[in-house]
Amino acid sequence: MSSVGPVPMPVIVILLALLASMALARLWPRPRAAAEPSAAGLVLDMLLLGLLCGRGVFIAAHLELYRQAPWSVLQIADGGYSLPVALVSGAGWGLWALRRHPSLRLSVLCSAGVGVLLWAAGGLVISQWQGTHMPLPAAQTVDLQGQARPLQQYRGRPLVLNLWATWCGPCRREMPVLAQAQQAHPQIQFAFVNQGETAEDVQVFLSSARLSLHNVLLDAASDTSTALGVKAYPATLFFDAQGRLQELHVGELTAAGLEHKLRRLR
Structure with a gap:
């Protein structure tokens, strides 16, 4: 399977991993503190900031190619992200945001970690499945x-x-x-x-x-x-x-x- 309708499978995987991590953060049993932020919201913020930083570093590393077509910077679906930067920046922001909310640290960080693991495992399964079940077809052109x-x-x-x-x-x-x-x-x-x-x-x-x-x-x-x-x-x-x-x-x-x-x- 390459997609669900027009939506590519890697996008489906990352959305499911995000929903699972946000659900885990929301349902995590913990004592409620006054005026604490949403744990699921913090997980989502970690993802968005991580993607933003990963995108920025990728653009900087390929600036010459983007300079030839500046509009292509907005093509966020082209796969142009620095994964290590995205992971480190997302985790770093999460730690900084949780410095005043110790009751949320375990739930947010564990939920984010589960999301990353689900995403990595899902991507690996899809990659191996496609490599095995989607060979170069014997189409007659x-x-x-x-x-x-x-x-x-x-x-x-x-x-x-x-x-x-x-x-x-x-x-x-x-x-x-x-x-x-x-x-x-x-x-x-x-x-x-x-x-x-x-x-x-x-x-x-x-x-x-x-x-x-x-x-x-x-x-x-x-x-x-x-x-x-x-x-x-x-x-x-x-x-x-x-x-x-x-x-x-x-x-x-x-x-x-x-x-x-x-x-x-x-």
Whole structure:
């Protein structure tokens, strides 16, 4: 399973982990002190501040890429976060906020820790499941000249598989980012598998957008999406040289977010 409807599974995991940790903090048995803040609210604040700090550090580390497209700073779903910074800053703020509320320390910190463990365990389970049950599919695609190009031909080297359509606004916006990455990373294969459209539709788009892409393929029956359980576009899948799925990103990619994923794919 890659998503629940259009919502990617990693997002589902982090939301469930957050809800579980907030529920634990709220239900934790403890004596009530006068005018104490909400334990569940403190857990939520730890997450939000941690994500904010993690995002800020990631942007600073990839400032050159974000400078090329400043608007992409707002694309918070691109996966651009420094996880160590997020964890340390969230925990640090929690300790500081609890300095005057000793009765809340155990419940808030333990609940936050349980949330982090659930998130990590859920992410690991999804990663292993996808790597085992979502291999590079044996879909039969054709290139723009109508020649058969089975996806299995890309085994043997890391592959970025982009599922897209010309009617999809985010697909159109991210395509220049993917085109630039294809040129900058010749050691990684890129395949752009259009879902459900004709060669004419794709040619018109590529010409109007002045894009030069290699490995543009057509999947008229959307068999690739069906095989991978993808229900929303754009979807970008990162496979290792053995055809095992390493990561799935649903939604528009920024240059910095894509670069971060490509470094982990090598």
